[in-house]
Amino acid sequence: MAAKIFVFGSVNGQLRSAFSTLAKQHAKNVFSFAIVTGNLFSEAQDDEQLADLLAGRIEIPCSTYFTVGTTPLPAQVVERIEKDEEIAPNLHYLGKRSVTKTSEGVRIVTLGGMLDQNIVAGLSQEQHQPIHTESDAKALRGANNADILLTTMWPVDIWRNSSKAAKANIGAETAPSSQTIAELCEALKPRYHFAMSPADLCFEREPFFPETSDDKERGIPITRFISLAPLGNSAKAKSMYAFKLNRETITQPPEGSTITPFYKPASKKRTADQAEFSRFQDGHHAHDHDHRRRKHHRRERSPPPGPDRCFFCLSNPNLPTHMVCSIGEEAYLATAKGPLPTAATFAKQGLDFPAHFIIVPFQHAASLSAAAMSEDEARRTFAEMTRFRGALQGMVAAASKRKLGAVTWEINRARNIHVHWQFLPVPAELVSKGLVEAGFRVLAEDLKLGKFAAKEFGTADEVPGDYFRVWIWAEEDDAEGGRVVGKSLLLRFDDGVRFDLQYPRKVMAKLLGLEERTVWQDVVQTEEEESADVAAFRKAFKDWDFTLAA
Incomplete structure (x- = not known):
């Protein structure tokens, strides 16, 4: 049976409103799980709502996954995560850089936070701060594939070949974007890629497919990129999305789809010290x-x-x-x-x-x-x-x-x-x-x-x-x-x-x-x-x- 999934844009601390809406929708549709893109909490988080959430007084009707967006997680939440304690019933932190397989078998690859250009090598050590490095993104390419890719930043050039983007005047200045996120999306070919919207706008790009498909038996990989507006935004832009995850083999691109908007990543030159210092050296x-x-x-x-x-x-x-x-x-x-x-x-x-x-x-x-x-x-x-x-x-x-x-x-x-x-x-x-x-x-x-x-x-x-x-x-x-x-x-x-x-x-x-x-x-x-x-x-x-x- 196809998983039914509910997705929020940034909740920004509106915990009661968000989960009340989810409860109403879940009663009608019975979702497999929900995902929050961007920020679940806000920088000026309402202490009362946070306390109610942590005490289990805010009902979360189905498993709900979140990562870090552009705002650090509240200290009380970080404390529970570090102690491997439950944050709240049915609320699960995906981590900032992770590969997760849900009980329904849905594979979610997550990279939260904004790219920190000041960290020139290595992976970010702090798993709760809203930053990541290029190495974080590169490490996740080894996941091979994803049903859902969840990122804070947009992939660079996601607006290319898109008539919807041209009509809405969406481009490089619309949202923070990253070449390494584009390379990650290109490598994983997720069925859905959700990324945070930085403003009161929703961008649901036309589905796209790669230039070539190496495995014809598995069909054509189709990716749908969606960036939902924040919950309760003044522009009343779309901030919630529900869908069934279709895993059937696709032999023909859907109507209105386009070729991939991404350039092929350039080959990287070998570093001078790589031959001597590598975790993949033969044994010890x-x-x-x-x-x-x-x-x-x-x-x-x-x-x-x-x-x-x-x-x-x-x-x-x-x-x-x-x-x-x-x-x-x-x-x-x-x-x-x-x-x-x-x-x-x-x-x-x-x-x-x-x-x-x-x-x-x-x-x-x-x-x-x-x-x-x-x-x-x-x-x-x-x-x-x-x-x-x-x-x-x-x-x-x-x-x-x-x-x-x-x-x-x-x-x-x-x-x-x-x-x-x-x-x-x-x-x-x-x-x-x-x-x-x-x-x-x-x-x-x-x-x-x-x-x-x-x-x-x-x-x-x-x-x-x-x-x-x-x-x-x-x-x-x-x-x-x-x-x-x-x-x-x-x-x-x-x-x-x-x-x-x-x-x-x-x-x-x-x-x-x-x-x-x-x-x-x-x-x-x-x-x-x-x-x-x-x-x-x-x-x-x-x-x-x-x-x-x-």
């Missing part, structure tokens, strides 16, 4: 590089990097967003920098990209455990990372007609910076003959790391102490059509073992005959090559990517 290699530089100065060891300098956190100022392939609710998938294979390595088996990936939890934690994160979060994160692993395995097996299997590994140490998994394809024959398992066991013995044991387990709470885990997987044909071969191996070690963080890459390099590519720094690609690999992967992964809207 960058930490090792730093260790080697300081091996004669052990007394000067610096504390481990926080989220703002972590190679895997969204707050890393050197975030290479072009390498993000898919974003879930607890973890994301990205290509590895300096991949072990090349785009040609598995070409004969049907893969035209390196297929070296990292699966990374959002939370900056050393392990997937209750000690590093909450027990529930560890469980949910492990489940979604496992889902990414299964999807990758399925894609590799299908693309190669079961000629390829896969290896996924995890290094769990108390000294970790940010736990993650790495994934690599491997010829299925090496799995079925036991050569992959033998490769890991032999090198572990040579390096005096310890001995493996076969063990299936979930989060790190089930195995105390440090360990290395590897999943070896393949499908092979049999009389019934196919069966899974492989196992999960565990190697436990203590502080007395100097664990070689390059160990799993060395094993895989030898198995794949790619020993000349063992050192990731020697095989770093250009940004253009990395982007091409991501595009090729997304095309191959689309039928397996569970984060995509149905």
Whole structure:
């Protein structure tokens, strides 16, 4: 059943009036949920109305989502958000930069606040102030798609090719607009894009479609841009909007629609330090590089990097967003920098990209455990990372007609910076003959790391102490059509073992005959090559990517 959605323009603190109107409309239409665009609260917020809202004395009849607009959120609201407490029954803060999937399966991508030109790199740290950075917008491109895109600013050039805009004299001076918002909208191709109206006007642009559609089976992506006027505006411009979210395949653009108003974003040049400082570097290699530089100065060891300098956190100022392939609710998938294979390595088996990936939890934690994160979060994160692993395995097996299997590994140490998994394809024959398992066991013995044991387990709470885990997987044909071969191996070690963080890459390099590519720094690609690999992967992964809207 199609979700029925109600949308407000800026409420500007008129809480009783807004939710009273919603209650009346909900009684007639039974909405799945509501959205507030722009400002829910006002800078001079009526304390009495705010108190009534927080006390639950203002009825909100259905789930209602909001973000930050141009006005900071009230301190009482921020306090509840930071404590992870309910703001009010049925009222939900989307966050300033987020990807949310509602209980109806509607995917909402949110970027609140105005672009702060003074922050030249990195993501904004304060999630309640009405500002964002270019990196905030770029980070959200990895969401791949959206049913609804919710922003405070307009995308630049949204008025282009629009007769409605020309008739209403809408242009660059009408509302604050941003090129990065335009690029975000172009990348996500949302079904609806709602943005705040800065004045007493409503602009509902003609639907638009991209110049080309890469996936004819999914039809033509159609985007509708709508900017609603503030509630109770003096011009009596439209300030409320209700619609059913249609997810049916569109094969012909609707009457009156136009081609996309956006220019194609220009390619970005590679930054000078990107090769050395990136959250997508292969495993802990960058930490090792730093260790080697300081091996004669052990007394000067610096504390481990926080989220703002972590190679895997969204707050890393050197975030290479072009390498993000898919974003879930607890973890994301990205290509590895300096991949072990090349785009040609598995070409004969049907893969035209390196297929070296990292699966990374959002939370900056050393392990997937209750000690590093909450027990529930560890469980949910492990489940979604496992889902990414299964999807990758399925894609590799299908693309190669079961000629390829896969290896996924995890290094769990108390000294970790940010736990993650790495994934690599491997010829299925090496799995079925036991050569992959033998490769890991032999090198572990040579390096005096310890001995493996076969063990299936979930989060790190089930195995105390440090360990290395590897999943070896393949499908092979049999009389019934196919069966899974492989196992999960565990190697436990203590502080007395100097664990070689390059160990799993060395094993895989030898198995794949790619020993000349063992050192990731020697095989770093250009940004253009990395982007091409991501595009090729997304095309191959689309039928397996569970984060995509149905």
